[in-house]
Amino acid sequence: MTNLLTFSADYSLQNLNTFGIAARASQFLRVEQLAQLQAIFADAQLKAMPRLILGGGSNLVLSDQVNALVLHMALKGRQILGEDEDYVYVQAAAGENWHEFVLWTLEQGLGGLENLSLIPGTVGAAPIQNIGAYGIEIQDVFASLSAFDFVTGEIVEIDKATCNFAYRDSIFKQDYKDRMVILSVRFALPKRWQARLGYADVAQYLSQHQIELPAAKDVSNAIIAIRQAKLPDPAKIGNAGSFFKNPIVPAAQRDNLLAAHPMLVSYPQDKGDYKLAAGWLIDQCGWKGRQSGRAGVYEKQALVLVNHGGATGAEVRALAQAVQADVYAKFAVKLEIEPVFF
Structure with missing residues (x-):
């Protein structure tokens, strides 16, 4: 060896x-x-x-x-690759910290990733999950990536279409799972940048700080402040961020739920479906702040499961299944787990 x-x-x-x-x-x-x-x-x-x-x-x-x-x-490295009429292309190695990479792009005067600030993890993991937050997903800024193929031993270039991006999903969680190891990722950041301010708490932060024409860094600062207020710091309390996907249901099902639960939180989708707020569903089942063994549901955000100290993977799984069962019993909605159990 x-x-x-x-x-x-x-x-x-x-x-x-x-x-x-x-x-x-x-x-x-x-x-x-x-x-x-x-x-x-x-x-x-x-x-x-x-x-x-x-x-x-x-x-x-x-x-x-x-x-x-x-x-x-732990592959490292980040660089500006070049530009065309519409985009500046940047690349980062798989082992780069995601948030640090976002901040680096802002330091270069490049907008496009600011709404994804403070998401934990690495650059290489970002396309696998098609990470998203505050109105943007990786697929919106993705150009291509390089990966090592454990079937052929070759380095392959994978474009956006091949990735089959979907809500918190990609080909790397499906056909390429356990086969492809992402080496580096390239992003196309727009030259004609526009702030994405579709979420009320982001607009509220900017208003409170009297920022009328926000730059990309201002939006990043807003996202960071909001996430820090709502989500636990993994360095202080163990967690994997949002534990459940927001379920997407047909309009008829959403309408029936809304009739029975007038405060239901939902968002229209492109194809006429509705995305339901999983955190709201869990909260309505009384789980926010509850503990089961050494695992629990975060007191400030029901979408997040936490480790109160010494929790095992089995305890986390049992808690997640209990939450899923209660949500289904009350709303007939199946919650899908985001993290991978290994």
């Missing part, structure tokens, strides 16, 4: 997942260069092992023992 592949056995992952679950990996490798992935591919025994590709660990609920080869993506 070469120096490229210096594995650590029985490695603690507690500080590498934002839920703070005290999991241990049977084999662990910090990936800092492409050659390490190529060396694993060239070794039949290593290639055949179950793999967990780990970024910032922010969309993940781990079991106590992870019996897999955990590859912690």
